[in-house]
Amino acid sequence: MQPVLEWQIASVTAIRAETPQTKSFTLALPQWMAHQPGQHYDVRLTAPDGYQTERSYSVASEPERVGVIELTVERIADGEVSSYLHDVVIVGDKLEVRGPVGGYFVWGIELGGPLMLIGGGSGVVPLMAMMRHRDACKSTIPTRLLYSSRTPEDVIYQNELNELARKDRMLEVIFTFTRQAPAGWSGYKRRIDPAMLSDVLGPLGGSARVYVCGPTLLVESVADGLVEMGLPQARIRTERFGPTGK
Amino acid sequence: MISRGFSGRRRPADVEKRLPPGQYLTTDFPVLSAGPTPHVPLDKWTFILEGLVQSPKRWTWEEFQKLPTQTFTVDISCVTKWTKLDMKWRGVTVDTLLEAVQLLPNAQFVVAFSNGGYTTNIPLDELVKGQAFIAYEYDDKELAPEHGGPARLVVPHLYFWKSAKWIRGLRFMERNEPGFWESLGYHIHGDPWKEERYSGD
Amino acid sequence: MHRKDADINTSLMLDGNAIAGELQQIFGRDLTMAMTRCGRCSADTRLGALMAFVRAPGVVLRCPACGTVIIRIVETPGQYYVDARGAVFMRLDRDARRLAHQ
Numbered sequence: 185m186q187p188v189l190e191w192q193i194a195s196v197t198a199i200r201a202e203t204p205q206t207k208s209f210t211l212a213l214p215q216w217m218a219h220q221p222g223q224h225y226d227v228r229l230t231a232p233d234g235y236q237t238e239r240s241y242s243v244a245s246e247p248e249r250v251g252v253i254e255l256t257v258e259r260i261a262d263g264e265v266s267s268y269l270h271d272v273v274i275v276g277d278k279l280e281v282r283g284p285v286g287g288y289f290v291w292g293i294e295l296g297g298p299l300m301l302i303g304g305g306s307g308v309v310p311l312m313a314m315m316r317h318r319d320a321c322k323s324t325i326p327t328r329l330l331y332s333s334r335t336p337e338d339v340i341y342q343n344e345l346n347e348l349a350r351k352d353r354m355l356e357v358i359f360t361f362t363r364q365a366p367a368g369w370s371g372y373k374r375r376i377d378p379a380m381l382s383d384v385l386g387p388l389g390g391s392a393r394v395y396v397c398g399p400t401l402l403v404e405s406v407a408d409g410l411v412e413m414g415l416p417q418a419r420i421r422t423e424r425f426g427p428t429g430k
Numbered sequence: 431m432i433s434r435g436f437s438g439r440r441r442p443a444d445v446e447k448r449l450p451p452g453q454y455l456t457t458d459f460p461v462l463s464a465g466p467t468p469h470v471p472l473d474k475w476t477f478i479l480e481g482l483v484q485s486p487k488r489w490t491w492e493e494f495q496k497l498p499t500q501t502f503t504v505d506i507s508c509v510t511k512w513t514k515l516d517m518k519w520r521g522v523t524v525d526t527l528l529e530a531v532q533l534l535p536n537a538q539f540v541v542a543f544s545n546g547g548y549t550t551n552i553p554l555d556e557l558v559k560g561q562a563f564i565a566y567e568y569d570d571k572e573l574a575p576e577h578g579g580p581a582r583l584v585v586p587h588l589y590f591w592k593s594a595k596w597i598r599g600l601r602f603m604e605r606n607e608p609g610f611w612e613s614l615g616y617h618i619h620g621d622p623w624k625e626e627r628y629s630g631d
Numbered sequence: 632m633h634r635k636d637a638d639i640n641t642s643l644m645l646d647g648n649a650i651a652g653e654l655q656q657i658f659g660r661d662l663t664m665a666m667t668r669c670g671r672c673s674a675d676t677r678l679g680a681l682m683a684f685v686r687a688p689g690v691v692l693r694c695p696a697c698g699t700v701i702i703r704i705v706e707t708p709g710q711y712y713v714d715a716r717g718a719v720f721m722r723l724d725r726d727a728r729r730l731a732h733q
Contacts, residue, residue: 189655193431226652230431231438235454235511240649262458272435280431285651287661288679400644404695422680424646464684464691466698467640509688547700576640591688611688615705615712628707 189282190215191228196277197252202340206306207270208244208256211279218247221313222290222395222423225253225283229265239265242309242397242423243284246316253284256340258306289423291395293318297325298388302376302406304332304398307425308340311397315355319348328356330384332376332402334363358384376402378409390414397423439511448505449513450622456512459577464610467575468545468596475580477527477564478599481541484532491580494564497522502563504586506593507622519584521565524557524600537602541609542583545596550609551618552585552592554602561587564597589620589627643686647678650690653704654678657711660723668719672697678721 198210224242245254259270273279291299291314299318301311308331318327333339339359349357360372360380372380385392394415396406403422410420439454449455472491480486489497501520507513533554540557543549556562566573566581573579578595585592591611612618617626625631647654647663654662663679674696681692681701689705689712701717715721 189652224648224651229433229436229438231436232432233438235438237438240652268433268436277434278431279433282652285655285661286648286663286679287651288663288677289648400642421677422646423648424644424683426643426645426649460686461639461643462686462688463640463643464687464689465693465700466644466682467638510686576638611705614689614703614714615707615710616688 189285191280191282193278194253194281196273196275196279199273199275202256203338205338206256206258206340208254209269209273209279210245210252210254211281212252213281216251216253217284218250219243219253219284219313220287220290220292221246221317222310223284223286223313224310225255225281226285227255227265227269228280228282229268230280237264240285242313244309244312244316246313246320248317248320253281256306256309256312289395289397289421291317291393291421293321293323293325295393297327298392299325299327300385300388300392300394301327301329302332302381302394302396302398303329304376304402305334305338305425306340307396307398307402307423309397310423311395312341314395315348318355319352324354326354326388328358328384328388330358330360330376330380332360332362332398335361336364336366376406376409378412381406381409382413385410385413385415392419394420395422396420398425400424400426445515448515450507451625452511452627453507453513453622454511456514459514459517460508460510460512461576462508462510463576463595464548465546469575470545470580470596472580476598477581479527479531479602480599481602482534482537482604483602484534487527487530494522494566494581497526500563502565502584502586504584506584506586506590508590509616509620509622509627513622518569519563519565520567520570521563521581521584523560524562524564525560527564527600528558533602536604539603539606541601541603541607542592542594542597543599543601544594545598548594548596548610550583550592550594551603551607551612552588553606553619556588557585557600561585587621589617589622591616592620643684645683645685647681647683647692649683649685650692650704651679653690653706657704657713662721662723664724666722667701668722669694669697669699669701670717670719671699673719678702 194211200208224240228238241255244256260266303311365373475491478488562585565584583594583597665678684691692702703714705712
């Protein structure tokens with residue numbers, strides 16, 4: 185079903201700091217409709233002089249959370265929209281949004297698995313929607329998240345990810361740190377590379393569906409690595425994020 | 431709806447007169463591209479004048495560097511609404527380049543073409559008399575690849591999409607042939623002071 | 632496409648997903664799942680996976696395999712212009728439910 189794509193005015197009902205650079209905004213939508221995990225909304229700002237600018241943000245929340253969407257936004261230095269959202273917006277403010285959009289980078293339990301999610305930086309956001317949806321449906325589809333961050337303080341949803349992995353035998357979360365790892369860390373300490381992909385994806389088997397999201401360079405190198413491993417192109421879906429979130 | 435507390439961009443009072451209609455002041459130098467940055471080794475780079483000329487003239491990078499240059503400090507307006515004031519460039523005027531060829535009488539228009547397939551069209555009489563130059567330095571430094579380096583066309587009196595990045599030559603034509611953006615809804619001329627953004631403006 | 636450089640132009644590069652909203656406004660349905668065939672190298676790529684340059688006077692979607700322009704879109708105050716000559720075809724499923732099982 186295609187949504188009627190009109191702008192609507194959402195209300196900010198909650199703001200939560202996830203990391204020093206990211207915040208999650210809960211928006212109540214007058215015309216909410218269930219989105220597919222992986223989809224995004226466009227956010228539009230209008231200045232008094234009529235100047236407008238737009239950005240797209242992936243929905244972090246699961247469609248089972250009715251009536252609201254959660255957008256997790258990374259604050260980009262000199263980012264026109266992200267700095268407005270971080271520095272100005274307060275609970276009670278209104279934001280003009282349009283969506284949900286996107287039909288390619290989406291996953292739902294009806295698509296099955298095994299499921300391999302690979303994210304870098306704020307690329308984890310749409311993958312989180314997929315995992316929260318999977319959890320809400322109490323799915324047992326074997327799933328792994330490989331999440332690349334610069335430092336431990338950059339990890340978004342740290343506690344929630346630990347909790348999801350702890351209570352679910354069929355879900356595994358693997359972190360890698362590219363700049364600085366936690367003290368005593370015995371896990372991966374480098375950019376995602378073919379050897380890491382092989383180790384992490386191996387146990388899921390060759391029929392896994394893979395979703396890769398993050399900065400362009402990460403997405404390209406991971407997608408190339410997966411194809412070189414013999415994964416069919418049709419099982420790989422990608423979404424590139426820019427330095428401005430999207 | 432107006433977004434509370436969102437001030438968008440500015441037209442500061444002290445420079446307002448220098449901003450064409452509908453433009454906002456920027457202090458950085460936004461990167462806008464239709465494609466990936468081409469990387470041309472300088473020993474393979476050439477610049478050509480071709481089309482309605484007696485005979486085409488080609489320069490290698492080494493030869494191009496020997497041409498007389500000038501410094502230009504100009505205001506630049508992009509059709510996406512940013513204007514940057516007092517941008518300092520160094521380059522070779524189109525007038526200087528034209529000294530090396532004999533134009534045919536029916537040469538009235540120019541297509542500027544670049545690595546990566548980009549083209550844009552300008553009337554010949556708007557490229558001469560110091561109105562346009564091939565720049566290879568910006569702000570006293572080598573022109574960075576993401577801003578069009580090693581060399582780009584700069585036509586300050588028209589919207590910046592006419593200032594073709596990664597330029598490789600000028601082709602002289604009898605007719606005004608719409609280029610990459612002009613063939614898809616953008617104005618064939620592009621004067622910011624007349625707000626000639628889209629065809630039909 | 633292997634890319635060794637990491638210049639700002641590359642890092643600003645997105646994909647067709649970024650313009651899903653605009654495409655849905657123009658065409659009335661999601662187009663990111665459309666299969667496109669490159670007119671130059673014949674690579675088949677979902678529109679959502681085409682390289683997208685969105686910070687330009689218009690949007691340019693390019694083949695991730697060979698870099699050639701597949702689709703260009705310009706939005707003026709009154710119109711949309713779409714040039715899809717770079718694609719041999721765009722293929723869309725008629726039955727949205729079939730998409731789910733690919």
